Amino acid sequence: MERTLVCEATAKIGQKITIKGWVSTKRDHGKLTFIDLRDRTGKIQLVGYQKMSELGPEDCLSVTGTIKERNEKSINPNLPTGKIEMDVEEYSLLAKAAPLPFDITKEELDLELPTLLDHRSLTLRHPKVQAIFKVQAVIIDSFREFMKQNGFLEFQAPSIVPEIAEGGSEVFQVDYFDKKAYLSQSPQLYKQIAMTAFERVFSVNKVFRAEPSVTTRHLTEVVSLDAEMAFIDSWRDVKDMEDACVKYILNQVGERCIEELKLYQASLPKTIDETPVLSLREAQQKIFDKTGRDCRGEKDLNPEDERDICKIIAEETGSDLVFVYGYPTKKKPFYVFPDPEEPEFNQGMDLLCRGVEWSSGGRRVNDYEQLMKHVEEWHMDPNKITLFLEAFKYAVPPEGGFAFGAERLTMQILGLGNIREASLFPRDMERVDFKLNK
Numbered sequence: 328m329e330r331t332l333v334c335e336a337t338a339k340i341g342q343k344i345t346i347k348g349w350v351s352t353k354r355d356h357g358k359l360t361f362i363d364l365r366d367r368t369g370k371i372q373l374v375g376y377q378k379m380s381e382l383g384p385e386d387c388l389s390v391t392g393t394i395k396e397r398n399e400k401s402i403n404p405n406l407p408t409g410k411i412e413m414d415v416e417e418y419s420l421l422a423k424a425a426p427l428p429f430d431i432t433k434e435e436l437d438l439e440l441p442t443l444l445d446h447r448s449l450t451l452r453h454p455k456v457q458a459i460f461k462v463q464a465v466i467i468d469s470f471r472e473f474m475k476q477n478g479f480l481e482f483q484a485p486s487i488v489p490e491i492a493e494g495g496s497e498v499f500q501v502d503y504f505d506k507k508a509y510l511s512q513s514p515q516l517y518k519q520i521a522m523t524a525f526e527r528v529f530s531v532n533k534v535f536r537a538e539p540s541v542t543t544r545h546l547t548e549v550v551s552l553d554a555e556m557a558f559i560d561s562w563r564d565v566k567d568m569e570d571a572c573v574k575y576i577l578n579q580v581g582e583r584c585i586e587e588l589k590l591y592q593a594s595l596p597k598t599i600d601e602t603p604v605l606s607l608r609e610a611q612q613k614i615f616d617k618t619g620r621d622c623r624g625e626k627d628l629n630p631e632d633e634r635d636i637c638k639i640i641a642e643e644t645g646s647d648l649v650f651v652y653g654y655p656t657k658k659k660p661f662y663v664f665p666d667p668e669e670p671e672f673n674q675g676m677d678l679l680c681r682g683v684e685w686s687s688g689g690r691r692v693n694d695y696e697q698l699m700k701h702v703e704e705w706h707m708d709p710n711k712i713t714l715f716l717e718a719f720k721y722a723v724p725p726e727g728g729f730a731f732g733a734e735r736l737t738m739q740i741l742g743l744g745n746i747r748e749a750s751l752f753p754r755d756m757e758r759v760d761f762k763l764n765k
Contacts, residue, residue: 328343328344328345328391329345330345330346330347330389331344331345331346332346332366332367332368333346333348333364333365333366333368333369333370333371333408334368334369334407334408335368336371336394336408336411336413337407337408337410337411339394340394340395340396340411341393341394341395342393342394343391343392343393343416344391344392344393344394344413345389345390345391346364346366346371346389346390346413347366347387347388347389347390347421348364348365348366348387348388349364349365349366349385349386349387349388349424349452350362350363350364350365350382350383350384350385350386350387350388350424351363351364351365351370351384351432352384352432353379353380353382353383353384355380357377358376358377359374359375359376359377360373360374360375360376360377360379360380360382361373361374361375362375362379362382364388364390365452369406369407369408370406370408371408371411371412371413372397372403372408372411372412372413373390373392373412373413373415374412374413374414374415375415375418376415379415379418382420383423383424383426384424384427384430384431384432385424385427385431385449385452386420386422386423386424387420387421387422387423387424388418388419388420388421389418389419389421390413390415390417390418391415391416391417391418392413392414392415392416392417393413393414393416394411394412394413395411395412395413395414396410396411397409397410397411397412427449428446428449429442429446431449431450431452431453434455435455436450436453436455436456438450440745440747440748441762443456443748444747444753444758445761445762447751447752447760451751454590455590455591458584458586458587458590458591458741459587459737459741459743459748459749460751461584461587462580462584462587462588462737462740462741463733463734463736463737463749465579465580465583465584466576466580466733466736466737466740467531467550467552467733468579469575469576469579469580470529470531470552470572470576470731471529471531472575472579473571473572473575473576474527474529474554474572477527477568478526478527479527479528479529479554479556480521480525480527480528480529481528481529481530481531482517482518482521482525482528482529482530483530483532484511484514484517484518484530484532484553485511485517486510486511486532486533486534486535487501487503487508487509487510487511488508488509488510488511488516489508489509489711489712490509490516490707490708490711490712491509491512497512497536497537497538497539498510498512498535498536498537499535499537499547510535511532511534511535512534512535512536513534513551513553513730514530514532514534514551514553515553515660515662515730516662516712516714516715517530518530518553518554518555518728519555519662519691519715519718519719519726519728520714520715520718521555522555522556522557522726522728523557523718523719523721523723526556526557526558527554527555527556527557528554528555529552529553529554529555530551530553531550531551531552531553531733532550532551532553533548533549533550533551534548534549534550534551535547535548536549538756539756540755540756541755541756541757543744543745543746544683544735544738544746545746545755546734546746546747546750546753546754546755547754547755547756548750548753548754549732549733549734549735549750550732550733550734551730551731551732551733552730552731552732552733553728553729553730554568554569554572554728554729554730555691555726555727555728556568556726556727556728557723557724557725557726558724558725558726559690559724559725559726559727560725561674561690562652562664562674562675562676562689562690562727564727565676565688565689565690565727565728565729566604566650566652566676566688568729569678569686569688569729570602570648570650570678572729573648573678573685573686573731574598576736577595577596577598577740580595580740581595587741588740588741591741591742591743592742593740593741593742595740596647596648596680596681596739596740597641597645597646597647598646598647598648599644599645599646602646602648602649602650603640603643603644603646603648603649603650604649604650604651604652605636605640605649605650605651605652606651606652606653606672607627607628607651607652607653607654607672608623608653610628610632610636610649610651611623611624611625611628611632613636613639614632614635614636614639617635617639618635620635626654626655626658627654627658628651628677628679628684630682630683633679633682633683633684634682636649636651636679637649637679637680637681637682637683638682647680647681648678648679648680649678649679649680650676650677650678650679651676651677651679652674652675652676652677652689653666653669653672653673653674653675654672654673654675655671655672655673656670656671656672656673657671659673659675660705661692661698661701661702661704661705661707662691662692662698662701663675663689663690663691663692664689664690664691664692664693664727665692673689674689674690674727675687675688675689675690676688676689676729678729680739681739683735683738683739684735685731685732685735685736685739686729686730686731686732687729687730688727688728688729688730689727689729690725690726690727691726691727691728693719693723693724693725693726694719695716695719695720695723698716698719699716702716734746734749734750735749737749
């Protein structure tokens with residue numbers, strides 16, 4: 328008999344069907360055994376005979392039986408299939424599960440983070456863990472949808488690069504045959520090259536950061552959602568596009584992830600029509616005025632600064648989002664555009680939400696001679712970025728772009744305690760699938 332998915336069973340009352348899935352929970356009541364069977368679309372209650380008492384959690388089954396309505400007292404209002412059940416006529420064991428190392432049948436998977444990750448192949452089966460990645464899938468899908476709706480072309484950037492786009496030394500060097508290369512920190516240079524041909528481009532890429540960090544919000548491998556656009560009038564055009572993009576993503580998560588948000592009792596960030604925009608110096612002054620803590624003159628916002636300015640802006644405007652722009656030019660990558668009126672500050676920007684940086688972006692240098700000057704000042708090897716420089720040699724209009732981290736958005740939206748929970752298979756300086764030996 329052809330397989331029926333659990334979500335389709337509500338339309339099959341009175342019919343004999345076959346469903347396949349895993350044993351989620353089992354309850355023995357004398358001659359009857361009740362099993363919640365799970366497939367990719369949901370759960371359904373099975374009412375079976377005594378032999379089914381031999382089954383255990385995560386056993387994989389094929390079950391044939393008749394769908395019937397539950398009596399009123401046994402309706403489960405929390406399940407889409409809560410008004411029906413299956414009277415089991417026959418079943419076959421497709422695969423037997425080994426004894427589980429812990430109980431995953433509980434509503435809350437009460438495990439320490441190392442255990443959660445060490446047994447990732449098993450913990451991914453828990454509904455709350457699955458909910459994280461259903462939300463993340465909507466975030467990524469929504470980013471793609473918005474970009475395409477606004478005339479952006481998707482491309483895939485390489486992960487092996489000859490030079491460090493972002494500057495600094497926090498990169499993974501790889502042996503590339505008899506040459507030296509790096510894992511990409513960002514698709515930045517490639518999306519700018521692609522932009523010179525297609526005007527508007529975006530990518531969903533894995534990027535790699537060799538940051539010696541074990542914080543709750545850093546990973547060494549992340550999914551970066553990047554966009555770049557030509558023919559802008561100012562960096563504010565980029566800011567407006569990013570603002571519309573993130574609001575579209577949040578709206579889609581709110582519409583398509585209702586049950587997942589409920590599982591985490593999560594509320595979406597509050598937005599207003601005009602997301603607040605502050606210069607770095609204005610943000611630092613506000614922090615000083617409100618808290619008395621003096622971070623004025625610092626080159627960037629530290630985590631405490633980010634928390635403080637987000638709290639201040641939320642209290643003042645009702646927005647959980649805030650853009651901060653105008654960082655010291657020399658502290659940012661060579662391609663970021665200096666403000667013509669104050670060249671020591673640039674037209675780069677960060678989007679903060681609920682105390683955490685969500686993205687970075689801004690206007691880029693599009694003039695070839697200025698780029699060459701920056702390459703020299705930033706002590707870069709022009710021979711390693713000839714592909715990039717060539718694109719700007721043949722006339723590029725004013726342009727800019729931005730990038731989100733998918734894991735960080737997921738973590739913040741659901742209120743997770745650690746970004747590793749928002750990565751299907753997290754990598755950090757202590758873990759590659761399992762905890763690395765020191």
